[in-house]
Amino acid sequence: xxxxxxxxxxxxxxxxxxxxxxxxxxxxxxxxxxxxxxxxxxxxxxxxxxxxxxxxxxxxxxxxxxxxxxxxxxxxxxxxxxxxxxxxxxxxxxxxxxxxxxxxxxxxxxxxxxxxxxxxxxxxxxxxxxxxxxxxxxxxxxxxxxxxxxxxxxxxxxxxxxxxxxxxxxxxxxxxxxxxxxxxxxxxxxxxxxxxxxxxxxxxxxxxxxxxxxxxxxxxxxxxxxxxxxxxxxxxxxxxxxxxxxxxxxxxxxxxxxxx
Amino acid sequence: xxxxxxxxxxxxxxxxxxxxxxxxxxxxxxxxxxxxxxxxxxxxxxxxxxxxxxxxxxxxxxxxxxxxxxxxxxxxxxxxxxxxxxxxxxxxxxxxxxxxxxxxxxxxxxxxxxxxxxxxxxxxxxxxxxxxxxxxxxxxxxxxxxxxxxxxxxxxxxxxxxxxxxxxxxxxxxxxxxxxxxxxxxxxxxxxxxxxxxxxxxxxxxxxxxxxxxxxxxxxxxxxxxxxxxxxxxxxxxxxxxxxxxxxxxxxxxxxxxxx
Numbered sequence: 108x109x110x111x112x113x114x115x116x117x118x119x120x121x122x123x124x125x126x127x128x129x130x131x132x133x134x135x136x137x138x139x140x141x142x143x144x145x146x147x148x149x150x151x152x153x154x155x156x157x158x159x160x161x162x163x164x165x166x167x168x169x170x171x172x173x174x175x176x177x178x179x180x181x182x183x184x185x186x187x188x189x190x191x192x193x194x195x196x197x198x199x200x201x202x203x204x205x206x207x208x209x210x211x212x213x214x215x216x217x218x219x220x221x222x223x224x225x226x227x228x229x230x231x232x233x234x235x236x237x238x239x240x241x242x243x244x245x246x247x248x249x250x251x252x253x254x255x256x257x258x259x260x261x262x263x264x265x266x267x268x269x270x271x272x273x274x275x276x277x278x279x280x281x282x283x284x285x286x287x288x289x290x291x292x293x294x295x296x297x298x299x300x301x302x303x304x305x306x307x308x309x310x311x312x313x314x315x316x317x318x319x320x321x322x323x324x325x326x327x328x329x330x331x332x333x334x335x336x337x338x339x340x341x342x343x344x345x346x347x348x349x350x351x352x353x354x355x356x357x358x359x360x361x362x363x364x365x366x367x
Numbered sequence: 368x369x370x371x372x373x374x375x376x377x378x379x380x381x382x383x384x385x386x387x388x389x390x391x392x393x394x395x396x397x398x399x400x401x402x403x404x405x406x407x408x409x410x411x412x413x414x415x416x417x418x419x420x421x422x423x424x425x426x427x428x429x430x431x432x433x434x435x436x437x438x439x440x441x442x443x444x445x446x447x448x449x450x451x452x453x454x455x456x457x458x459x460x461x462x463x464x465x466x467x468x469x470x471x472x473x474x475x476x477x478x479x480x481x482x483x484x485x486x487x488x489x490x491x492x493x494x495x496x497x498x499x500x501x502x503x504x505x506x507x508x509x510x511x512x513x514x515x516x517x518x519x520x521x522x523x524x525x526x527x528x529x530x531x532x533x534x535x536x537x538x539x540x541x542x543x544x545x546x547x548x549x550x551x552x553x554x555x556x557x558x559x560x561x562x563x564x565x566x567x568x569x570x571x572x573x574x575x576x577x578x579x580x581x582x583x584x585x586x587x588x589x590x591x592x593x594x595x596x597x598x599x600x601x602x603x604x605x606x607x608x609x610x611x612x613x614x615x616x617x618x619x620x621x622x623x624x625x626x627x
Contacts (some may be wrong), residue, residue: 129421130443131580132580133580133582134404134408134421135411135418135420135421136407136408136409136418136549136598137405137406137407137408137410137412137418138412138413138580139412139582140405140407141400141405144401144404144423145397145400145401146396146397147397148394148395148396148397149396149397149398150397151397152396152398157394157395158397159395160422160423160424160425161389161395161422161423161526162421162422163404163420163421163422164420164425165419165420170420175515176423184581186459192560192579192583193560193561194560194563194564194567194568195564195567195568196580208604218396225561229561229562231445231561231562232565233560233562233563233564233568234561234564236564238372245487256570268583271508273439289396289527293560300452300453300454300493301453301485301491301494302489302491302495303493304453304455304493304494304496305491305492305493307454308454308455308547318392320392320393320398320452320456322393322399323452324526336398338396347459349606352564355507359560361475361524362470
């Protein structure tokens with residue numbers, strides 16, 4: 108596995124960073140398989156935000172409060188998923204309010220959105236829970252089923268259902284501070300990872316600003332091989348690094364051919 | 368989303384708990400989609416271990432050390448995945464050694480295993496990295512590709528490649544302290560989550576030792592509906608809770624039918 112030097116790229120002052128906080132016992136019990144982490148990770152990479160950490164915690168208020176506070180102080184953005192439905196264990200909104208030390212109550216803007224979908228007679232105590240929004244938060248539109256998410260400070264609270272989460276992520280993105288997108292190059296090494304590792308490290312040392320990842324894989328008819336991924340925010344440096352790695356690979360191929 | 372009272376089940380003294388620590392920039396960049404969290408979560412549930420937290424961190428030593436130490440002091444077991452290959456950024460073994468404050472070096476037991484698969488001439492510096500094991504650790508067998516994982520204290524260090532991780536999890540399980548398995552019942556509520564939530568909470572209050580989860584879903588030809596999941600370590604209490612919930616659902620169906 109690979110890409111340690113992404114750390115070098117990402118610790119520049121200009122980096123916009125993020126964490127994901129997944130909230131829900133159903134993920135921890137294995138009953139529901141998370142589909143949001145991979146989606147958000149790829150989405151953030153594409154808009155120039157570096158995902159630095161993910162946590163999954165249970166539906167327990169102290170756990171959520173502690174995780175929200177640990178993450179929001181460390182990263183530019185925190186994205187939470189899950190725990191904003193109508194049941195007794197949907198405690199994300201209240202927990203986030205507590206993390207920020209602000210009051211929370213039924214929000215008239217959110218009620219109005221719910222009424223676009225739910226008849227007034229059906230807007231019972233449980234469903235009104237979905238309109239509980241911390242004071243000072245901005246709503247995040249939910250184009251799928253209306254019940255909104257919200258942003259407070261740098262914390263963006265979204266649903267756990269993947270289709271709804273994805274709609275909310277689209278809705279919140281225009282408001283986000285984003286960074287310079289990381290560019291990448293991917294190509295096969297045509298050699299085993301164990302043969303590539305040492306020379307790759309030597310090239311990596313010359314390009315501390317280019318992340319060099321190697322991923323072992325198995326190619327039908329060829330056997331164990333390796334894919335390389337180079338990542339940088341600088342096009343020119345990426346070109347130079349690619350040329351250096353490809354020259355290094357040529358040497359490996361000559362050496363291995365001589366030994367065969 | 369649901370199941371808050373699992374917390375109540377799990378905070379009994381007898382509970383055996385766990386955390387997963389996923390190590391790898393490739394997961395955070397979204398390039399690789401994690402397949403291990405859901406697998407391990409379900410696996411642990413089936414052997415009576417309560418997964419309480421998951422973290423994903425980058426290939427940065429301080430991050431790994433901090434996460435290992437935070438998690439190992441809180442939970443019965445910690446399972447790590449990723450970062451034990453041959454490349455410069457495979458730093459999990461060294462980071463775990465540092466977290467425990469023990470030396471690490473090439474381990475002859477591990478070298479012997481590698482030689483079962485790799486010719487001695489090919490056992491270069493990079494591949495020997497895969498034999499670096501912290502002092503005092505027990506090896507975890509890798510029936511897929513030989514390079515072993517290891518257990519030190521309550522931390523079990525496994526590969527990131529899913530097939531290898533799964534083989535290692537099978538190998539380490541007989542050594543693990545496990546708990547009493549949580550039993551579960553699952554049945555459809557035949558009502559919307561917003562109609563079920565308040566009465567379900569009332570029943571939940573009578574059964575603090577039974578986790579009651581509700582999961583909104585969409586049934587073709589029926590519309591939005593809800594699945595209920597009850598979980599407990601006690602068969603009798605689970606039976607009683609199921610009867611109580613089903614009686615509650617009957618009342619809801621009568622009320623909704625009367626209104627239709």
